[in-house]
Amino acid sequence: MVEEGPVTQGPVTQREFGRLLQGLASEMNLLGHDFAADSGLHATDVQALLAVLRAADPPGITPGGLRAELGLTSGAVTAVLDRLERAGHVHRTRDEADRRQVHVHYHPAATRIAGEWFAPVAECTDRVRAEFAPEQVATVVRFLARMTEELAELRRQRRADRA
Amino acid sequence: MVEEGPVTQGPVTQREFGRLLQGLASEMNLLGHDFAADSGLHATDVQALLAVLRAADPPGITPGGLRAELGLTSGAVTAVLDRLERAGHVHRTRDEADRRQVHVHYHPAATRIAGEWFAPVAECTDRVRAEFAPEQVATVVRFLARMTEELAELRRQRRADRA
DNA sequence: GCCGATCTCTCAATGATTGAGATATTCTCC
DNA sequence: GGAGAATATCTCAATCATTGAGAGATCGGC
Missing domain, CATH: 1.20.5 (Single alpha-helices involved in coiled-coils or other helix-helix interfaces)
Structure with a gap:
C-alpha cells in the first residue's frame, strides 16, 4: 500500500524503466524463437529473415547490412543466407552498379508464411494500440x-x- | 500522401509500428552483443546474465525460469550457467524447501560491471525520457x-x- | 592503370546447442 | 504410509552454428 503512491514521473525509476524495455525485447525474442521452431529454422535465421523482410526491397539489404544489424561475423552471415536460400525463403542478386555487393530479397512465399504466422502478433499490437x-x-x-x-x-x- | 490508404489506427500503419518495435528490439540485442564482446562472454550468456540481474534476488531465478525466458533447452541453460558461474558472475544455491529447485544469484561484482557498462545506455534512456x-x-x-x-x-x- | 579499400565468400577449428536419458525430489491418490 | 506420476536439474554424445583468418573479386582515388 505504501509503495503504490506516486503516479506521474517519480514512480518509474530508471531501473524499472530498463526492466520494462528489456522485458519487451525479451518477449519479442521469444516470439522469434517460437517462429523458428515452427518453421524448422534457427533463431538467428529468423532474425535475419525478419531483417530482410523489414528492409526496403527495391534495393534489398546487403549481407554487410545484415552483419551490422545482427551482430554476426561475415562467415556467419554467409551461412545464414545459405540456409535461408536453400530453404527457399530468400535469394541473392548481384548489384550491377557495384558488383562487389549482393542484395538479398525475400520470396513472396516467405512474406506470406511470416505474415500468417505473425498475424496474431499483429492483432496483439492492434489491440494494445486501441487502448x-x-x-x-x-x-x-x-x-x-x-x-x-x-x-x-x-x-x-x-x-x-x-x- | 496517396498510398497511405489502409490506416488502421492513426497516422502510423500496423506495418510501420511493427518495424519500430522490431528495430528497437534489434538495437537492444546489439547492445547485448557489444557487452558480450567486451566482457569475453557470448551473446546467450549476456542474455542470461541480464535475466538474472533483473530478477528479484531474494528468491533468485531458477534454471527453469531462465529456460522459459531465453527459449533454450535444459542442457543449454546448464551450460550457460556453468560458464557464468565459472566466470564468477553468478552462483547457484539449492532451495531448502523444494530441494529439486536451484536458485541463481548474481555476484555483486557482476552488478557493478554490468552497471558501469550500461551506464551510458541508462543515460540514453534518461535523455529520451526527458524529452x-x-x-x-x-x-x-x-x-x-x-x-x-x-x-x-x-x-x-x-x-x-x-x- | 595502380594501389589501397571494400564486399563477399571459403574453410578449418572451436564450441554452443540439442535432445534423450539419468538422478533426485516432491506431489497425488489410494 | 507407500507406489507411481510429475517436476527440476544435470549429464553426455552428436550435431551444427559461429568464429576468424584469408582468398577472390571489384571499385575509387591519385
Missing part, C-alpha cells in the same frame, strides 16, 4: 523512434571510440 | 507494460493450444 488515444499512440511512436535512434547513435559512437 | 512530459512518460510505461503482457499472454496461449 490508447491517437495522440498517445503518436507519443509512443515518437518514443520508440527516438529510443532506437539514440541507442543506434550510442553504438555508432562507441564503435568510433574503439578505433 | 517527454511526465504524463507522456506514464503513457509510454503503460504501453510497454501492456505490450509485454499481451505478447506473453499470446505465447502462453499458443503453448496451451499446442498441448
